[in-house]
Amino acid sequence: MIQADSIDKSYTLPGLKIPVLKNVSLEVGEGEFIAIMGPSGTGKSTLLNLLGCLDSIDGGRYVLDNEAISEMDDAALAAVRNRKLGFVFQSTSFIDYLDLPDNVAMPGFYCGMSRAERRQRATDLLQRVGLEHRLTHLPGQLSGGESQRVAIARALFNRPRLLLADEPTGNLDSRNSAEIVNILAQLNAEGLTIVLITHDREVAGAADRIYFMQDGVLGRRFDD
């Protein structure tokens, strides 16, 4: 699914180049569930954004689902994000003036699905994450745990091949956190490939493999 080979990424400030990822290689097979741990500011999120085709790599090669991402233009990248990827972010980001079904259905808007079909599928997904009683709510009216479940529903909308989760339990208490991990594990059991970033060893424990990142260098963690 993921073949990242010697990826470099650095950010440039005026007169200053800050390397964030150094020669990072990662392979994730179809249906695998991997977790990436590590201190803040070591490049985990940057790596996830690159894997999520939100940013461009400076060096190396990235192939996702047999497509060479590093050679694509904006429209092609947007199409990949739309059809193959699902994102769950730590800070719940929604469009605050749209109700939950419209928020969940956003990926459908960008692949030309009709509004009726979008609403129907979004309603089904919200039911699946146990929020059928919240259909007419706005995002601001949700609790933290509920928000992350809505975010997962949105990530699943276009039946992605890969789910990217950036500290999805970072703002949750242990009970809600366990619930989210449960949902992720269940999705993985159904065949969805998942890359998860977390600080929480317990959350990482749900993954097949755990990686550790420090100062822009990615390594396996063997002590688990």
Add this chain to the structure above:
Amino acid sequence: MISLNFVRYILPAFDMWKIKPLQAILSMAGIAIGIAGFVVVVAMGQGARQEFTRAVGVLGTNTVIVNSTSEDGLPQLNSAMLFSLQRLMGHELSAMAPVLHKYANAYINRKQQRVHLVGTNAIYREVFSLALASGRFLAPYDVHRRQRVAVLGRDAALALFSTTRATGRTLRLGKNWYTVIGVLATDELPALKLSSLQTADSGKSVYIPLTVMTPKAVNDLEFSQLLLKFTEDVRITAAIPLLHRIFGASRFKQQELEMIVPYELLIKKKQFQHMLELFLLGISTIILAVGVAGVLNVMLVSVNSRRSEIGLRRAVGATRIDILQQFMVEGVILAVIGGSIGLLAGWGMGVMVANWFELPVEFDLQAILAGFVISLLAGLISAIYPALKAARLNPVEALRS
């Protein structure tokens, strides 16, 4: 692909208004006022052009009017002048109508009404291109034989007989009875409203033979106004010095006579209206520019406060073009709704201008279309920069905010 794609951003664009309705309304107001001003200007210009064309159609370009303006009010023009004109400029003149104005009481049954009497000849109709609703105008033999016949202006007929079908009826003017031989079709001659033309509103006048109005012999008539129509190939400005000599240059200097070229007055009036138009157009443009700046500002604020929304949309599959279209549509909708309000307001203002200032105002599809297109353009201009800014946002940075 891009061509009709934007349509699907139209409905979602209104969702945003739930958050910042006041800003949306304020930014629309500038566009609305600008467009309103613009519509009024176009309508006024259109009205002025139509009035000009109509007036020139009635008066022609080669009409000269000589008025007696002496303080004692006595007629300063006479038959001798007509003969001189005939002798010296006969080839260049196509029509000549002496006119005497007077007020008289008209009686019908027991009803009495004050009317404006115009004593003239058959040529008068030619000079002003008058159309008849029924009957005929004064004929040469009416003048020669001093027939007591009258032609009524449309309004005069309505006032006296309560109908325009007055041909064949009789009325008393002063002490004598007259037969109505015709009624004019026009209710007003816009050209004759020019203040310096001492010609009454044709619609409210009663026309009788000049020879009936004054007891003097045909070759010794005195009258207060002379209408001259020159042939098309005569340059009026070239003819005026000779006219001055014929009537006596000193009499113009002593203000016993005045000479008016209605076409020149119309041109002057048109120039004045054109200046007014330019002035209003300038003001409207400034207001419109302020409106554009308003929408631009609202859109910039909107883009800045919705960075995370932009990042999110990019993450779930929006291309740069998608984001660009979304914000363009939002800006254009603001401007077009503002512009539509402006169109309505402009129409209302135009009606007021027409009523209060008695200026001709003419609304047509052209003005409405122009207003609409300009608000569309204003929307495009004010939305393009914020929309580009939104589209250029790096999704990762946008998500971080």
